[in-house]
Amino acid sequence: MHSNQALSRRSFLAATSCFGAAVAFAKLLPLPALGEDLAQDSRIAQTPLVDKGFASVRKMGNGVYATISDFSKGAQTICNGGFLIGRDAALLIEGFASPAGAGFQMDTLRTLSQVPVRAALDTHYHFDHSLGNAFYGAQNIPVWAHARVAPRIIESYVPLQGMERDKALAPFEKRLQSAKNDTERQRAQSDVNAATAVWSLANGTVLALPNHPLDPGKLPVTIDLGGVSAVLDTYPGHSGTDVIARVPDQNIVFTGDLLFNAWYPVTFDASISAWRATLGKFAAFDKDTLFVPGHGQLCGQEGIALSRSVFDDLAEHAEKMYKAGVPVEEAVQRYAVPEKFKNFPIFAWGFTVGPTIAKLYEEWKGGRP
Numbered sequence: 001m002h003s004n005q006a007l008s009r010r011s012f013l014a015a016t017s018c019f020g021a022a023v024a025f026a027k028l029l030p031l032p033a034l035g036e037d038l039a040q041d042s043r044i045a046q047t048p049l050v051d052k053g054f055a056s057v058r059k060m061g062n063g064v065y066a067t068i069s070d071f072s073k074g075a076q077t078i079c080n081g082g083f084l085i086g087r088d089a090a091l092l093i094e095g096f097a098s099p100a101g102a103g104f105q106m107d108t109l110r111t112l113s114q115v116p117v118r119a120a121l122d123t124h125y126h127f128d129h130s131l132g133n134a135f136y137g138a139q140n141i142p143v144w145a146h147a148r149v150a151p152r153i154i155e156s157y158v159p160l161q162g163m164e165r166d167k168a169l170a171p172f173e174k175r176l177q178s179a180k181n182d183t184e185r186q187r188a189q190s191d192v193n194a195a196t197a198v199w200s201l202a203n204g205t206v207l208a209l210p211n212h213p214l215d216p217g218k219l220p221v222t223i224d225l226g227g228v229s230a231v232l233d234t235y236p237g238h239s240g241t242d243v244i245a246r247v248p249d250q251n252i253v254f255t256g257d258l259l260f261n262a263w264y265p266v267t268f269d270a271s272i273s274a275w276r277a278t279l280g281k282f283a284a285f286d287k288d289t290l291f292v293p294g295h296g297q298l299c300g301q302e303g304i305a306l307s308r309s310v311f312d313d314l315a316e317h318a319e320k321m322y323k324a325g326v327p328v329e330e331a332v333q334r335y336a337v338p339e340k341f342k343n344f345p346i347f348a349w350g351f352t353v354g355p356t357i358a359k360l361y362e363e364w365k366g367g368r369p
Contacts, residue, residue, distance in 0.1 A: 031070040032262065032297050043250070043290065044298070050108050055101070057082075057108045058298075061250040063228040065112075066292045067094070067105050071345075075197075077101035078128035079294050082254055084247065085113045086225025092120035093245055093254050095133040095143065095208075097201055102132035106139065118225065119144045121232070122210055123256025123294070124239040125152035126266075127198055133208035145210035146234060146241040153209055160202040168199045175350075184333060187349035194348035214243060237275025238265070238294075251289045255282070261296030261303040263345050264310060264352040272311070272359045279308050295345075313338060314353065318360040328361045 038044055048056035049065070054074030060066050066082040081094030083105060090109055096102050102120070109117070120136045122129055122145040130153055133143050160168055172192045179185035214221070220233035231246045238257045245254040257266065258278055265275070282291070282304045291299050299306075314335070321331035332354045337344070346352050 086228035088226030099135035102135035147213035257294030259293035
C-alpha cells in the first residue's frame with residue numbers, strides 16, 4: 001500500500017508538471033457549487049462528509065455516497081465516483097486517475113463502515129476511471145467492468161508505457177506546428193496538453209486490469225448489499241464499454257461518462273447517435289432522479305437536458321456545414337462555442353468538439369463512427 005501511495009504521488013507530480021496550460025485552464029473553471037434545487041433536496045447532505053480539494057464525498061441517500069472531483073485542485077481523481085454501503089457489503093464506483101484517488105475513496109468508506117467490499121466498478125476503460133485500479137488490487141478488492149474494458153486498457157495504455165514523450169506526442173505536436181492562426185493554435189495546444197496528461201499518467205502508474213468481466217449480454221444484474229441494492233447495466237454511447245450503477249429504489253444513478261454535466265462531452269471513441277439516444281432514455285427516468293455524472297456537479301434531470309442541448313448545438317452546426325459541402329476539418333474549426341455554454345470546460349478540442357462533428361459527418365455519409 002505504501003508503494004502505491006508513493007507511486008501515485010510521483011504520477012501526480014509528473015502529470016501536473018506536464019499538464020501545463022491544461023492545469024492553468026482548469027484553475028479558471030472550478031467546480032460549481034451544488035445547484036439551489038439540489039441543495040434543498042432532503043436526500044443530499046448539505047455539507048460534504050470530507051473535502052480534500054481535489055475531491056469531496058457527500059451523502060446523497062440511504063447508504064449512497066458521491067465522490068465529486070474538482071480537477072482545478074488536483075489530478076488524483078479527475079472523474080466522479082462514489083460508493084454504496086449496505087448491512088452486508090459495500091460497492092466502490094470508479095478506479096479514478098491514480099491509486100491515491102482510489103485510496104482516498106476507500107479511506108472515506110472506512111470512516112463509515114467496516115463491512116466487506118464486494119467489488120470496485122470501473123464504469124468504462126478511460127484512464128481517469130481506471131488507472132487507480134492498482135490500489136484495489138493491493139487490497140484484494142475485485143474490480144468489475146464491462147468485458148471489453150481490460151482489452152481496451154491494454155490496447156490504449158500499455159503501448160504508452162516506456163514510449164518516449166516525443167514519439168507519443170508527435171501527431172499532436174505536428175498539428176500544433178501547422179496551425180494557421182491563434183484560434184487553431186490554442187485548440188491544438190489543448191490537444192497536446194491532454195495527450196501529455198494521458199502519457200504521463202500511463203507511464204507513472206502500474207496498470208491493473210479488471211478481474212471480473214461483466215458480460216454485456218447478461219446485464220442488467222442486481223447487486224444486493226443488504227438493504228441497499230444496485231442495478232448494473234450497460235448503455236451505448238461514450239466508449240463502447242460503459243456501465244452505469246443505478247439505485248432504483250432511491251432514484252439515484254451513477255452514469256460514468258455517459259453524462260458530462262455542464263461540460264463538453266469527450267467523444268473521441270464515441271457513437272454520437274447512440275449516446276444521444278442513451279441520454280433520451282435517461283431523460284425518461286423518474287423526474288426526481290439524482291445523477292452522479294462522470295464529470296461536473298451532481299444534478300437532476302436538468303443536467304440531462306443540458307447535455308442533450310450541447311449535443312444538439314454541435315449537431316446543428318455540423319448539419320449546416322455538411323449540407324453546405326464544407327469539409328469536415330473546416331467545419332470543426334468554424335464551430336464557435338455559444339454564449340450559453342461559454343463556461344463549460346472543454347478537455348481538449350480534438351477530444352470533444354472535433355470528433356463529435358467528424359463522427360456526425362461519418363454517420364450522415366452512411367458509415368459508422
